[in-house]
Amino acid sequence: MTIPLKRSYVTALSFVLASSFVVSACGNKDQTVSAKGQTPEVSELRYQGSVGSVTYPELAEDLGYLAPLKLKFIGNTISGPQDIQAVVTGDTDFGGAFNGAIVKLIAAKAPIKPVISYYGVDDNTWTGYYVLDGSPIKTAKDLIGKKIAVNTLGAHHEFVIKEYLHRAGLTAEEIKQVTLVVVPPVTSEQTLRAAQIDVAALGGTLRDKALERGGIQPLFKDKDLFGNFSAGSYVLTDKFIKNNPNAAHKFVEATAKAIEWARTTPQTEVVARYEKIINARDRKEDASTVKFWKSTGIAGKGGLISDKEFDTWIHWLVNEGVIKEGQLSVKGLYTNEFNPFVNEKK
Structure with missing residues (x-):
């Protein structure tokens, strides 16, 4: 519905x-x-x-x-x-x-x-960006001209991928040459194994099931970039x-x-x-x-x-040039005022 x-x-x-x-x-x-x-x-x-x-x-x-x-x-x-x-x-x-x-x-x-x-x-819950075993993609530079499957654009996966590319020193023009393709998560593994894409973002159950079947390895993980x-x-x-x-x-x-x-x-x-x-x-x-x-x-x-x-x-x-410097401040952007643990350490 x-x-x-x-x-x-x-x-x-x-x-x-x-x-x-x-x-x-x-x-x-x-x-x-x-x-x-x-x-x-x-x-x-x-x-x-x-x-x-x-x-x-x-x-x-x-x-x-x-x-x-x-x-x-x-x-x-x-x-x-x-x-x-x-x-x-x-x-x-x-x-x-x-x-x-x-x-x-x-x-x-x-x-x-x-x-x-x-x-x-x-440490237990994270997303990996996977390539097939034997893939020529070893570094961020190798992603130029390649396709990466994500569940949606403008969200978690896209932010992480672009951060990975930025940290590897790719220019804005080079990053534009890395294509993000929207693929339903449940079919990302199949699409990767069929070589219709070069990299698949896999997390949770879908990642674990794919790893059980073997033949894939992570190029990088979101946890590697940002920690917990x-x-x-x-x-x-x-x-x-x-x-x-x-x-x-x-x-x-x-x-x-x-x-x-x-x-x-x-x-x-x-x-x-x-x-x-x-x-x-x-x-x-x-x-x-x-x-x-x-x-x-x-x-x-x-x-x-x-x-x-x-x-x-x-x-x-x-x-990224999406918003202007000073346009937003973290102050007042969110609130913890309703959370009963607000006065406790994390």
């Missing part, structure tokens, strides 16, 4: 990436108000899910952390841009995006505010926060607690609960990928956002 979208912000929003990392759990069902003791202004939050995945808000609801708020599933997102378009146009109440794309959207005057991190990169970092955030509109501060607080609080549950619970328990949630909601999904879940990848405790997770991309976009 998909939903109709208004045309506002569509051009700018085409750069957005949304991702869901899958987790699940069980917990206390007795919470009815936010930590501030205020009842949410709304009874439900509209959102889009992802086939075969359990998002942290979904996990929070299953844990009982979100009550009395309920989630209203309106369909599965087909892409990051579509997910964020739905938030800005008011078709949904929250959605997620790559932080660099969020910066670009805010620069384009999109009325959104990042409120909590929801995916990232760590949170890469994307859930956003709310400024209007939603203004009109529903208690609901915004409850949403972030519950999601933060769900993230911490997944971070601190044994992997086997997370996997088992995730499988149970998918089977119970009866959306005719394949839950077989659950065994590959390893970690949240999120750097900050409870999804706390740090300046560097946005400042990095502000500077990147300035250097």
Whole structure:
């Protein structure tokens, strides 16, 4: 199921990436108000899910952390841009995006505010940019004139690839000769093995399954470039926060607690609960990928956002000539005010 979208912000929003990392759990069902003791202004939050995945808000609801708020599933997102378009146009109440794309959207005057991190990169969760064994591509220079498969343009994969090329000393003109091709993640491995592309971005389950089959090797990894970092955030509109501060607080609080549950619970328990949630909601999904879940990848405790997770991309976009020096400041760009772990160390 998909939903109709208004045309506002569509051009700018085409750069957005949304991702869901899958987790699940069980917990206390007795919470009815936010930590501030205020009842949410709304009874439900509209959102889009992802086939075969359990998002942290979904996990929070299953844990009982979100009550009395309920989630209203309106369909599965087909892409990051579509997910964020739905938030800005008011078709949904929250959605997620790559932080660099969020910066670009805010620069384009999109009325959104990042409120909590929801995916990232760590020792267990990362994306590799893979070539076939025996490929002549050994360095960044070798990518000139080649094709790299990514899931969408203007988001996580494109930013990482261009940073890799920049650090290797390629000129702007040389970088333009590296072609990014949009390929659905589920077919990227097949497309690489068929030699229709030269490099494929693979992460999570798709990467692990591809590695099991062998015959590929990473040219580089996003973790090699940036270390451990949170890469994307859930956003709310400024209007939603203004009109529903208690609901915004409850949403972030519950999601933060769900993230911490997944971070601190044994992997086997997370996997088992995730499988149970998918089977119970009866959306005719394949839950077989659950065994590959390893970690949240999120750097900050409870999804706390740090300046560097946005400042990095502000500077990147300035250097790319996409936004002007001083056009955006990290101050006020995001907020941790609703996160219950805001006064704790990460």
